[in-house]
Amino acid sequence: MLSQIFNATLETLYMLLLSGFLATFLGIPLGVGLYLCSRSRGLKGLYALLDLLVNIFRSIPFIILVLLLIPVTKRVMGTIIGPNAAIFNLTIAAIPFMARLSENSFNGVPSGIIDSSNSMGLNRWQMVTRVLIPETLPDQIGNVTVLLINLVTYTAIAGAVGAGGLGQLAINYGYYRFQWDVVLYAVIVLVAISQLLQFTGGKLAKRLRK
Template sequence: MIQDLFIATFETLYMTFVSGFIAILLGIPLGIALYMLSKSDKNATKTWYSVLDWIVNIFRSIPFIILIILIIPLTRLLTGTIIGSTAAIVPLSIAAIPFMARLAETSFNNLSQGLLDTSVSMGMTNRQFILKVLLPETAPEMVSNITLLIINLITYTAIAGAVGAGGLGAMAINYGYQRFRMDVLLYDVAILIFLTQIIQFVGSRLSNSLRK
């Protein structure tokens, strides 16, 4: 059983961090786009913001277990299967990208208006503003956002385990609940809690160090 727990833990971490990396890679730029579009006074730009905002809200509104079912054709197209840890990365990423984008946009909106006005008066381009002001000034909050994202993904992997994704969630259901092995169920829960606590500790320490 120890070997099974080790494999399940590895599968959970694999799903979490690969989908988390994809969500960070695509979600933060999407959050930047939402923020920059919302600050523009042009009607065409406002229309683009409304479209992106609408898309993000739609994907955030779909329960994860339903999202897994809805994108089965896409999952099969990208991975060749709908079962296993690699297949689970597809719905995990799709659920996490808009979540990360909204967290990023919220952090950007908390940026001081004075910094925005100063960058405009200095004649900064959008690229310069993003790289020299927006991202550096919100770095501590962004680390907190990423920490929250990863913790949520751990929860999502447990849900995905119910439909054949593997990991600790699948082990808890298949070996713990269905075979009435309460010890297996408790071990899985303990590992999930431990992983969450470690990630929260590391994320909080890193965020606090950036604030200093």
């Protein structure tokens, strides 16, 4: 049983880290796009569309989203079960979440800094790379931490639909076979992962703020 718990933990970490990386890699640029569109009069229509899509995807419960994405997951990943299929679903669910967190962080940049940057003649790329990202980097670390902790929960939910990991282990052995000690072990590991992420992310964000 210990080997099964160990393998399930590795599967959970694999899903968590890869989907977290992809969601961050794609979500922050989407957040940048939302921020820039909201500040441009000519792009208000595009912002309204992106804002609506982000709100829709964030409003769908993860388990329902997984079911809705079954045809897409099957076509893209070639399967609807296993960690790789779960990573696709986790990433789709996490991108709008990360984008909204990033947009909120960008909105928190003082207007005086933005005005000074505009007066210096910075273009949009320079504004993003020299002002928005550096100014919000500690907040973005906090955003990634929140994202990963949410993904820990999502990986456990994904286990209900054959994703593998600790969630599936808890269901197959703890629920169906009434081995409640397995459920306890899974919960302990998931809580430990969440606490480690919170501690590491908090320390890193605090250091960057200094």
